Amino acid sequence: MACARALRISLIAMFWIAVSAVWTGANAQNVPKAEVKTEQVQATLLAHAPQGVPIGLQPGAATGQPVWVGLQFTHAPHWHTYWKNAGDSGMPTELQWTLPPGVMAGDIAWPLPKKIPIGQLANYGYDDTVLLPVPLIITPEYKPGVLDEAMDVRLKATWLVCRKECIPQEGEFALKLPLRSSTALNAAAFDAALKQQPAPLGGTQQVALTDGGQRLAVRVSGLPASARGQTLELFAETPNVLLTGATQAAPGEAAGPRTWTQRWDGDVWTADVPVSPERSESPEKMPLVLVAGQQGWRADAVVQGAWPAVAQAAVVSPALEAALKANAQNSTGGTAGDANAAAPPGTATPVPTGTFLFALLGAVLGGLVLNLMPCVFPVLAIKVLGFAQHANDQRAHRISGVAYSVGVVLSFLALGALVLALRAAGQHLGWGFQLQSPAVVAALAALFTVIGLNLAGVFEFGRMLPSSVTSMEARHPVANSLLSGVLAVAVASPCTAPFMGASLGLAMALPAWQALAVFAALGLGMALPYLLASWLPGVARLLPRPGAWMDTLRKFLAFPMFGTVVWLLWVLGQQSGVDGAGALLALLVVLALLLWSLGLTGRTRVALTGLSLAFGAFMLWSFGPMVTRAEAAPAAAASTVGARWQRWSPADVQQTLAEGRPVFVDFTAAWCVTCQYNKKTTLANEAVLRALDDARVQTFRADWTRRDPQITAELQKLGRAGVPVYVLQAPGKAPIVLSEVISAGDVQDALARLAPG
Structure with a gap:
């Protein structure tokens, strides 16, 4: 009982870390700051108000010198962004301002552009360093509070940066403009930019x-x-x-x-x-x-003179339009796909009752199958230990099953509400979005390290916490089981099981109450096996009586936890690079040392705990930023991700289809265990690869490990909200969306459906 109690306490102690990390990870990449830096450009929001911000103007009064803000780009060598007319290709920089009431932003005062020849084409833009100034218009309606010392200026900018390849980028910026003092630090930059204005x-x-x-x-x-x-x-x-x-x-x-x-x-x-x-x-x-x-x-x-008639602009071909409308028909019978195609992204569109019930059934089945996904194996280990503990107490067994089920359903509802709220706020998110944040991956790795060390017997909470805390398991068994359900959802959220993808994709376009009902159905499906097992007496009779064997089982179950940590370290390596993964591994070693030292007694405990804390603080200060830093995709991988698999882009897919060749797209992510399983088995199968080559199929890989709005938008078009997603399409035909868990036969059957006739 003491071992199980310690395990429950460890779950309670670490649960809040995971919840906090999920929320932080969802917003970490969206915290506005004055500077956004990529490998291609450094974008900085600057301000220039030499006479301060004019306040309390009367209508018609002169404002004196204007207040200027502007986005400055410092380009890496050979990279450029674009003027208001980008030329033959490219895209002008767009600025969306969020300002207090009574303050308006004028148009960009575009500096003189440069002509950038590209073969027989040419673009207009900027290289080196350029500042795009924007005047702020302070009207008499601007009335800051008595205690306000600064004016909040926020900006969301999107730009395209190109060399030979082009990379769409965006950033959110914020600065505080002092109200009653001069802001002239950037006077030289604004003077130079304004001198570059055409007279x-x-x-x-x-x-x-x-x-x-x-x-x-x-x-x-x-x-x-x-x-x-x-x-x-x-x-x-x-x-x-x-x-x-x-x-x-x-x-x-x-x-x-x-x-x-x-x-x-x-x-x-x-x-x-x-x-x-x-x-x-x-x-x-x-x-x-x-x-x-x-x-x-x-x-x-x-x-x-009179202009000749303009040639009709290119539109989506009828075949492609039909394909987009049919994207979700393979999984939803057509109605859900039509609903998604008809509604613009982010629009809540009611669907017929039959379709909604079909989505609920698919969600329940998807939740059931989710228990068989590799993501959930560590939680299965925890539940096995819990079942064994209550083998001879039918009442406790049932209470535990109900509480666990409530925790699972409530967690699915909370996670679904968070996804829907962030998407409504304009964020490009999908299922498993939290694993796209290095901070969340690191927090989960720390969580499973602590659980694994406790199961292995490296430390016991009973030796380091007050008795009132260590007795919580006995006093609050329902809360412990409920938190176990919460942890199960936190671990299972990166996975997408069969039947689950179509239901999640449809939920993103439904009204809030219907979408949340789909998420609740997913939770019910996942919890259903444990709920039934806890209420069927025959299950408890199959379990052996509690005894010494439980300590051996407990230590054995530490290894699935450590295996999960290894996987999370690999995921972090895809996001923050090998330095980030190495830094997290070093911090986990220090964490293990600290937990072990807290379990000691006497002066040894005091000395080693103090040393561990000091060393841990130094390591966190020195190497912590390396863990959470999102590493940009290597330039070498801009065009390809392998000898066979090309890096996905909508333009390359459409160009390949226009050339008459079929395409196969693998939407994947490093944190998706199902994706990795399919990649190492079916997508590496020689018969599958030979069949793809025989059909002249060009293969693409869309990596969603880091947040990518383009991939998110494409998944939404396909009626999906997470990965894995596998799409096979031939020119002039509707795309075939395969199941989340694919076999060689699935791919070969899909190729046969593309054959003429």
Whole structure:
């Protein structure tokens, strides 16, 4: 009984660490700060208010010098971000401000861009260091509190950073702008950025359509004398009109289909520029930016002539549209998939009663099968020990089963509510999201280390805690069983069992009460075997009487715990690198030393405990940041993740389908044990690989180990909320979504369904 009591106490002691870590992990990557740093760029939110923030203005009163904020990018060598017109490819940086009432943000004061040639194409953007300034408009309605000393400025920014490959990135930023003091530390950066603004040109500038709308004749007057005679660069603010990749013709050479010319007629600058064959705009006015060296001018030119009809913009092909609508039909009979396809992400869409009941049944079955997933094996070990303890006490056995079941269901409801709330707040999350945080992985590794050491007999809580604490198991057996259910869900949450994926995917698009009902059904399915076993007398009669064998079983069950720690260390290595995994392993060794020393007596306990605490504090201060640091994906892996498996991207998948080749996508994660099992068995099977090669299938791997909004969005399109997900698709056909646990026969059958006829 003392051994079981110690195990229960260890669960109570560590449970709160896991709960706190789950919440912290869900939000750790979203805590706003003044700087976001990746391997490609360092983005910093800066402010400039040399006269402070004007407060208490009367309507119409002058504000003095403006208040400026801005996002500064410092690019790694050869990387660049984009101007407001990105050119042939790319995406302009977008800024979304959150400001107090009465404060408004103006438009970005875009500095002069650079032309970035890419073969026959060209982009417009920035390299080295660039600041994107934004003026803040302080209105009379801004009324800070009497005790407020600063104004909160928050920013959510998205940008695309490119070299040869492109990486979409985002960041959340925050700073406090002092209300009653000057903020001029970044004056030089803002002065330099504002000097890079194009000067406005007055007068009437003209752009005339020529050659049947295939070319533009540009005439700009009013340029300063210092610019006359110079060769100018031309940038159109309106995207998708000019042929961005056109080069300047040699002196005396006539303009060609992909070249442009310029010359001076006295004080008037003229140019003959080709129009893009993929033109998608027909503007009546064209804002133009002309650049000579470090100077620039902006002209609003009126377009003369009628634009030819614009070619119809490319849309989703009928085959792809049908495929998206049919994504979830393989698992839900079509109705759920249609509901998901019809609703935009994040929209709660009611479904027919039959579909909802089908989802509940799938959730119960998925919860049942979840007990057979490798993630849950350590919890099975704990439950076996608990069953043996109550083998001769039918009442205690039943109370334990009910309390455990309540803990499981409530935990599923709480986790489901957290996922739904964070998704409603705009976060790209799915099932198992907490394991995408290194902090949560580290906390769970510490939890299972403590449980394993206790089971192995390295320490006993009874020797280090007051008797009132060690007797909690006897006084609160219901709470102990309930917490065991909570721990079971914390461990099982990374897994997705068969029948479970479609129900979870549908739940993400349902109204809150229906979604929570699906999560409750999952919990009921997972707890059902233990609930039935606790209420069936025959189960208790099969168990041997409590005795000395329980101590041997207890120590044996320590090894599944240590195996789970090894797995969590490997997961952390995928997120924080080998240094992060090594740092966590060192901290776990110190934790084991501390727990062992607390179980000693006399002066030895005092000395070793003090030494352990001091050494542990030093290790945590020195190596703790290495554990929680999310390591960026290696640049070498940008295009491929293996000789056979290409790194997944929506563009590459669509390009492969356009070439007439089928695709197979493995949505996976390092923390998903089911994913790793399938990867080492079915997806490494020679017969499967040969069948894929015979069908000319291109294989892709979408790694969700770290949070990836693109993968989350793709899973949502497929009607799924977690991994593993396996998708096989041929050009012009609906994708086939396979089961979460796949066999070689499943893949071969799916390939046969793609065959013509």
